[in-house]
Amino acid sequence: MRALIRQRFFVVLVVLVLMIIFFSITQEKFLSGPNISAILTSSSILWIASMGLTFVMLSGGFDLSIGSMLALTGIGMGWFLNEAGLPVALAIIATIALGAILGGLVNGILIGKLGLSFLVVTLGSLILFRGLTNFWSQSKTTQVISPFLDALAYGSTFGVPNPVWVMLATYLVMLYVQKYTFFGRDIYAVGGNMEAARLSGIRTSRTLIAVYAISGGLAALAAVMQDARIGAASPQVGENLVFSAAAAVLLGGTAFSGGVGGVSGTVVGVLFLGVLQNGLSVAGVESYWQQIITGLILIGAITLDYAQRKGIRFRRPAAIS
């Protein structure tokens, strides 16, 4: 419990729990099985993409291009399945590989190897990937029909919707990498103090390239889920994804400056946004109120976090013996 309180996302977690209690008292259907499933499955794309963005932000960077990457790899998924005629499993693997390679080669090499600004590079790739998406699809939406994808989006296993299994698997793999691999710890070192990491013999450029490749790969996995949900590959998807994902990661306590936070916090952040949206929709609140409330809470959470850390700073001298 103490370890939980010390987490940076603790405040958001408390608000989330209060929110769940409030909605479940005011709306009888809120805690019903179908509604819980709806909250989770409608968050699946945001969830998966935010995991990748968490790693990028832990490394001290940012990836503006995830929304365009989602659209581009979504079109890629349709092409692999319809035009290239790949079996669905291979098409999924090819899609994820496409995302990882583009993320690693374009964003990763320019940021990690050449040391260019992540804002400039990913802003460029945001526009580039969107352009490629429109070029490849001729700005047209194409049907993507496969029984497997249909089951992936709408089927259940052991009574739990399949998207939830995908979300859980993504989270657990990312948590393992973050916590129990060298690479995961290197991300924290690079994000916390790039110079010290380099002087410790950590290959900082390799770490950064991998981080952006993962971000691209997970955006592609999110694209697979997206195609499966709507049964089509659309060039218009994902335009607001990066804003929601950034909000989820920041609410989850990962610092913009890098080196602090993690994927567990991002889970809290994604659920927070999902519950808020669902609760307000079920209550019939207009969508602009959702935006206003989400924005206020995001600013509030970050201010609170800042105040908290200031407090720790003030107390710190006493802790030194």
Added chain:
Amino acid sequence: MSAQAPANPTVPFLRAEQLRKSYGGVQALKGVDFELYPGEVHGLCGENGSGKSTLLKILSAQIQTDAGATFVNEAPVSFKSPVETLSAGIATVTQERTLVPQLSVAENVMLGHTKARKLWGIDWRGTRDRATEILAKLNVVEDVNTPVSELPPGQAQLVEIARAISGDMRVLILDEPTSSLSTSEVESLFSAVGRLRKHGVAIVFISHRMAEVFEICDRITVLRDGERVSSGPIGDYTPDKVVADMLGRELSAFHGDDEHVEYSQAIAEFEGLGLERRFEDVSFSLGQGEVLGIAGLVGAGHSELVESVFGLHPDYTGAIKVHGQSVELRDPSRAMRQKIAFVPGDRKVQGLVLDMSVLENAIMASTSLRGRARNPRPSDAVDFVKKCIEQFSIVTHSLETPVVRLSGGNQQKVLLSKWIGTEPEILVLDEPTRGVDVGAKSEIYRILLAQREKGMSILVSSSEVPELLTLCDRIVVMHRGRVAGIVSREHADEDVILRMAMGHE
């Protein structure tokens, strides 16, 4: 904008009485008096750690004194921030650059002053004219439209000084102003200082170069261990007396063991090393199992020299041999593969990831050297850290405590553990006890000497001479980027080393 009091040379313009300041348990100032008269150049001398910087920081209100009082024209004042001292006419130029590199020389000089304004906005011509006028006083004929980033370091330093004198200043504090200046730039500076003195401005001058102090100062105050040892007109002093006052009679408090490793066989040889604007033509060799010190005063190039040994300056020139084999140490991981470890001088910037735990910091280098095992916390590395915590008496709540919570001395010991854990043959350290209290200092010395016992060769750069005398078997003394001499410990004392480092003789 400043206190317009008549310049009376018999009443000090600025006076400090019984200033005290301590950091943690360390007393940096133990009741220091200081007087500064209008129209004098006052040299402030003292070794690193004597309390010079603390005194300056209090006078310019960068920090607050614990006890004591400050007077301007004998009226008590208590400045709360550098802005207040500045508006009282007290300007400071430190070694830290405070210019905005992207802005022009003119804008930098006038930064912070009310810019000449016209109805439609800033009067750029007026700003430029005023800046040109001030720079002319320093004999700087640079085009004032040049961005500061394009200036050589010496010129930038002069711009910094120009900014300090651009207001109507009564006191100008110059902390090591000449360390990055060429000879002709020093002359320009000194003639400008002479002019300011004639106008009744009081100047505090700090330099490690004895010749400069005697060339320009009217009075001298010597500090040692946070106390004022002596103060008086320059005529009462000789360079020898200043050095003697700086050192005091008693010898350094720490005695290294009397064990002495005789230089027998070289493990690493350095021939004709150079780095642009930092050091040149530096040759020496590091003996098997010896502790070799690199002494130098601020700006002598000793820090950059040891950084080059760890590959931090890939554009160094000259030859390096390890075990008789030529090696190119152009990046840290190559240096690590040669079994070289490096404890950097700035542990917060270069050494530690402050938000990460004691354990993760301590194993960071040894694990990355070993390559990618699956388990990022190999049990032997963890055991090693536990052993270090015990042996080096590192005070930490647990292995998982973020290092930012530790005191400076304990952080430094974590950093030492991190690098000793890589089992190096050559351990390179830059300022190993910077910002560390006295108790932790002697523990760090003990740790280092214990490594020598185990046969490790140690190269340590420091600007604290007593530290080198405690640790080292031989000492390479640097002066302005060149080797001034190499002395072995039995022939070395503080006096000899300081004279060499100051270029005196």
